[in-house]
Amino acid sequence: MSPRLPCQHQPSCPTVDASDREAAQPIAHYPEQGWTLLCNGVLLFEDTGEFLPDGSVVSPHRPLTGCAA
Template identity: 55%
Template sequence: MRTLTPPATPSRQPRSLCTHKQPCPSAASPDQEAAVVIAAHPEQGWSLLCNGALLFDDTGVLADGRVIDPHRPFTATA
């Protein structure tokens, strides 16, 4: 009888991919957007920051399971 081994469990990425000497702000901090971009996809409208947050071109953010609405400055039209 042949014994089957279970498939390897997929590894999860750490919450922070930051390896900088001066660590970038965490995804939970208010200045999370100051983290370094590690993967940019402007054709799709998003970038992955080293703290694990996804930054969208409309200034929305997906970080630590939280959605942060776009926060572009309001510009008045004449």
């Protein structure tokens, strides 16, 4: 795996360890495939799941909307 370049955005993007890591700038966006690569190396999926640079997975965590009647 190639070394990651430091973020060049101002202000700098949140790191992969930050609680707001999803706020990093997109560097590749493929809505037709349902994913976005963020500046911090997080692969963010349309269903809000994430694949982190270390290989770990974050399950989808979109908020529940509505309720069953």
